[in-house]
Amino acid sequence: MPTISATTCNRDCPDACRILATVVDGKVTALRGDPDHPITQGFLCHRTANFLARQYAPERITTPLIRMGHELVPASWEQALHLCATKMLQIRQESGPAAIFQYLSGGSLGLLQSVVNLFWQAFGPVTTKRGDICSGAGDAAQELDFGIEDSNDIYDLLNSRHIVLWGKNPAVSGPHLAPILRQARANGCKLTLIDPVHHKSVHLCDEFVQVRPAGDFALAMAVAQVLFDRGWIAAQAAELCDNLDAFATVARSQPLASWCEQADVEAAVVERLAEHLHRGPTAILVGWGMGRRGNGGAIVRALDALCAISGNLQCAGGGVSFYFKRRGAFDTSIASQKPPPRTVCEPLFGQEILAMHDPPIRMVWVTAGNPVAMLPDAQANAHALRTREFVVVVDSFLTDTAQLAHVVLPTATLLETDDMVGAYGHHWLGTVDAVVPPLGQSRTDLQIVQALAELVGVGDVVAGTPEHWRQRILAPALTQQGITVDAIRTGAVRNPLAPKVLFAEIAPQTATGRVQLLTAVAPQPEHDSAYPLKLMSLSTEKSQSSQWVRVPKGPAEVTVHPDAAGQIADGSLALLQSPIGELQVLVRYDRRQRKDVAIMAKGGHYAAGRCANVLVQAKVTDIGEGGALYDQGVRLLPLPVGWLGACRSIPTRS
Ligand SMILES: Nc1nc2c(c(=O)[nH]1)N[C@H]1C(S)=C(S)[C@@H](COP(=O)(O)OP(=O)(O)OC[C@H]3O[C@@H](n4cnc5c(=O)[nH]c(N)nc54)[C@H](O)[C@@H]3O)O[C@H]1N2
Ligand SMILES: Nc1nc2c(c(=O)[nH]1)N[C@H]1C(S)=C(S)[C@@H](COP(=O)(O)OP(=O)(O)OC[C@H]3O[C@@H](n4cnc5c(=O)[nH]c(N)nc54)[C@H](O)[C@@H]3O)O[C@H]1N2
Numbered sequence: 001m002p003t004i005s006a007t008t009c010n011r012d013c014p015d016a017c018r019i020l021a022t023v024v025d026g027k028v029t030a031l032r033g034d035p036d037h038p039i040t041q042g043f044l045c046h047r048t049a050n051f052l053a054r055q056y057a058p059e060r061i062t063t064p065l066i067r068m069g070h071e072l073v074p075a076s077w078e079q080a081l082h083l084c085a086t087k088m089l090q091i092r093q094e095s096g097p098a099a100i101f102q103y104l105s106g107g108s109l110g111l112l113q114s115v116v117n118l119f120w121q122a123f124g125p126v127t128t129k130r131g132d133i134c135s136g137a138g139d140a141a142q143e144l145d146f147g148i149e150d151s152n153d154i155y156d157l158l159n160s161r162h163i164v165l166w167g168k169n170p171a172v173s174g175p176h177l178a179p180i181l182r183q184a185r186a187n188g189c190k191l192t193l194i195d196p197v198h199h200k201s202v203h204l205c206d207e208f209v210q211v212r213p214a215g216d217f218a219l220a221m222a223v224a225q226v227l228f229d230r231g232w233i234a235a236q237a238a239e240l241c242d243n244l245d246a247f248a249t250v251a252r253s254q255p256l257a258s259w260c261e262q263a264d265v266e267a268a269v270v271e272r273l274a275e276h277l278h279r280g281p282t283a284i285l286v287g288w289g290m291g292r293r294g295n296g297g298a299i300v301r302a303l304d305a306l307c308a309i310s311g312n313l314q315c316a317g318g319g320v321s322f323y324f325k326r327r328g329a330f331d332t333s334i335a336s337q338k339p340p341p342r343t344v345c346e347p348l349f350g351q352e353i354l355a356m357h358d359p360p361i362r363m364v365w366v367t368a369g370n371p372v373a374m375l376p377d378a379q380a381n382a383h384a385l386r387t388r389e390f391v392v393v394v395d396s397f398l399t400d401t402a403q404l405a406h407v408v409l410p411t412a413t414l415l416e417t418d419d420m421v422g423a424y425g426h427h428w429l430g431t432v433d434a435v436v437p438p439l440g441q442s443r444t445d446l447q448i449v450q451a452l453a454e455l456v457g458v459g460d461v462v463a464g465t466p467e468h469w470r471q472r473i474l475a476p477a478l479t480q481q482g483i484t485v486d487a488i489r490t491g492a493v494r495n496p497l498a499p500k501v502l503f504a505e506i507a508p509q510t511a512t513g514r515v516q517l518l519t520a521v522a523p524q525p526e527h528d529s530a531y532p533l534k535l536m537s538l539s540t541e542k543s544q545s546s547q548w549v550r551v552p553k554g555p556a557e558v559t560v561h562p563d564a565a566g567q568i569a570d571g572s573l574a575l576l577q578s579p580i581g582e583l584q585v586l587v588r589y590d591r592r593q594r595k596d597v598a599i600m601a602k603g604g605h606y607a608a609g610r611c612a613n614v615l616v617q618a619k620v621t622d623i624g625e626g627g628a629l630y631d632q633g634v635r636l637l638p639l640p641v642g643w644l645g646a647c648r649s650i651p652t653r654s
């Protein structure tokens, strides 16, 4: 008899969907979106609707693996964990816990990952990561400007007269925003997309502004100049903001035409944007991708400023949304008691591991991440792991990173684990409830650290059922309001602590209680004419980062404007080169794209010769230690006869 069980998607996505799983004889046979969930609205994205292809993929690892020479061979949990514990104790004793680097990424955004962190603190504290490859620059920008990073309620968009998708592609990367945008549009709201890339979300919008990559700072300054010149600064701006005069000086530091030229946007477009902001309420939805640039923090700060000075920050239908405070309903302080002895900057993963000494990093433990494929300078990342004494990867697939491990521990998938999530694209809370037990010998991340903790003498610290930990991390303010884990499990609960119109209800949480406007011009992005195309390695519907529904074969596709392709014909193979690497690619023409970009999917596998990060240099953003991923210059060349580069780049451990 089929049964239907509900859970919440724990993947790194703004939507955190409520999933209904059909289970027959202990096997999941179908997944669909919960029709009663206010955000999921009865549908799932392509990645998760097709997740069963991964759940039951023949490539899934379901037993621990231990390295024997070139091979990773199946082993028992006892053997694998004993080996890990022995190495950990030995390295800690000989070199101190700082010689162990624990790297946790976003494979699961379940909040019980904080128990994994708690384990490593109790055992160490060990070296951990700092910065954030995904959103470091934008996070830092909003923290600087507002002292808090959160958004108005998602349905407040229905109060907007104008919505700007600024560097954002919800149709692909968070599709549950689309119905709300359509509803707003049906009510008469105008939508503008500002993005260098022509993508699916163009169709959600009334106007598309195809800005120069990283030209957004200049565009925002042009708009600000018009606001100042027309006297369209909100009456409350002087009271709300610090540095208003200094900001005006920045906006007026160049003629309008010069800002427009830098942004590659016409003055009429700038005027229209200024007018929309002035008429209000205008909501600016800031994409996560735009900040992944050398001037990414300055760009987000510029958008914050536009919102604040035009009077859109405190009104319904306004706001400048970068992130929803997904941990806002939870108390994750359990894992913030002991600071790490040192940290590795996430975007500089390979370089920093290789450079660290006193003590060197001897061991790396990876949970829910694939740093070889997903962090810039893939070769350096692979080299850094290949040269460590002991590498453990907890994953359910033999990723590019797991290929370099000494021990691979098979973990449960999102359908096999108990956890809890908030979302970074709305304020609803969700429980993750195993709909089937872990496949084969797989174990949840919690079970894995609990077993290991017993072996290394800190079992007490992390003991407890998932239910215990879920109760433990629910914020006391929620439990005081009678909101329990069960309530979240059985009905859609919106975080009651999240204001509906953020800055109508609270003041900016900065030292002065006022918005901090930026006071300096962002430096122009570097341009190397030898590498004239900016590599935009962007989210695709077909994968969640490096987790593909079906792993594609053959060379990666690269989309360019025909004029950017030189002599290379549409549909032919070519070499895509940056100063640090090259890939064989299949060229696709698209006349709708700018002539200065090359677009490919993020998440391509290194071993398959499809990894964009083979080309991307490891550089941090201006603030927040994000990765300047999309600043990368590349060029397209005809493919040399007999080219074997992709074969050379397959990672191995000798
Ligand atoms: N299908 C799918 N969904 C995903 C993911 C996935 O891999 N696949 N990944 C998930 C993750 S990890 C995240 S962080 C989120 C968000 O994932 P992201 O891919 O960051 O999502 P967006 O912010 O929608 O898209 C980034 C947009 O920024 C634009 N952009 C880049 N540079 C500039 C610029 O200089 N100026 C402007 N104006 N725009 C620019 C890109 O063209 C792109 O359209 O989505 C999640 N959702
Ligand atoms: N060139 C380029 N690089 C990028 C980006 C880009 O746009 N361009 N995007 C960046 C962004 S936004 C992000 S967030 C990062 C993402 O980088 P990662 O977080 O490293 O991304 P994934 O490829 O999703 O790797 C997650 C791994 O976790 C595993 N996993 C899934 N669930 C669980 C679980 O419950 N437990 C454990 N232990 N493992 C699990 C998956 O099988 C997968 O191998 O990549 C960044 N890298």
Ligand SMILES: [Mo]
Binding pocket: 012, 134, 135
């Ligand atoms: Mo991300």
